[in-house]
Amino acid sequence: MISTRLATLADVPAAARTLALAFADYPWTRWSVPAEDHDARLEELQALYLAHAVGWGVVLVDDAVTAVAAVLPPDAPAPSDEVQARVAELHGDRLERLLGVAKPERPEGAWDFATLGVRPDRRGAGLGSAVLTDALTLVAERAPDAPVALETSDVRNVRLYEGHGFAVTAHTDVPDGPDVFSMVRAPAR
Numbered sequence: 001m002i003s004t005r006l007a008t009l010a011d012v013p014a015a016a017r018t019l020a021l022a023f024a025d026y027p028w029t030r031w032s033v034p035a036e037d038h039d040a041r042l043e044e045l046q047a048l049y050l051a052h053a054v055g056w057g058v059v060l061v062d063d064a065v066t067a068v069a070a071v072l073p074p075d076a077p078a079p080s081d082e083v084q085a086r087v088a089e090l091h092g093d094r095l096e097r098l099l100g101v102a103k104p105e106r107p108e109g110a111w112d113f114a115t116l117g118v119r120p121d122r123r124g125a126g127l128g129s130a131v132l133t134d135a136l137t138l139v140a141e142r143a144p145d146a147p148v149a150l151e152t153s154d155v156r157n158v159r160l161y162e163g164h165g166f167a168v169t170a171h172t173d174v175p176d177g178p179d180v181f182s183m184v185r186a187p188a189r
Helices: 009-022 027-032 038-056 081-099 127-142 155-162
Strands: 004-006 058-062 067-072 111-118 148-152 166-172 180-185
Touching (some): 004 127, 009 058, 027 081, 038 058, 038 081, 038 111, 067 127, 148 155, 155 180
Parallel strands (some): 111 148
Antiparallel strands (some): 004 058, 148 180
16 A cells, blocks of 8 residues: 655655656656756756645655645645746746646636656556545545646546546647646546
């Protein structure tokens, strides 16, 4: 059995490294994060987002922090101006294209399943499903009437999420970029 737990701020560096490794070749991050110092930029972006999510949402990890899932409630505030400025710097010349993507609006009151990643050397062991399942359980306990929404740019992820109750609600064809699949999981209740 895979044990998961709520992450703390002390887990953020290891969790950010896990996500950076997990997303190193992911279509969206390759498109939205500059190639120059890509790995370092990606890891810092993950750390910034995770620190925010630990404070305002649910971040789950396995005991070895080789799998990470983060979910934010609909009323979570935006990251601070300082964090947003650093995010913009890290995206560099890719920021304009990133901000130009028009994705469909999420259902009202939906939680944001912000990220799910597993270290490449640990894939296939059920870790992703474990943190995903436990994160969805926590959301259902906290907000049983709320849907959960996410976006993914990998068809393999679509199948994974469909196996956990999500359905594709939209497909965004990003010019000169990766396709984006918007998905929603109906409320638990």
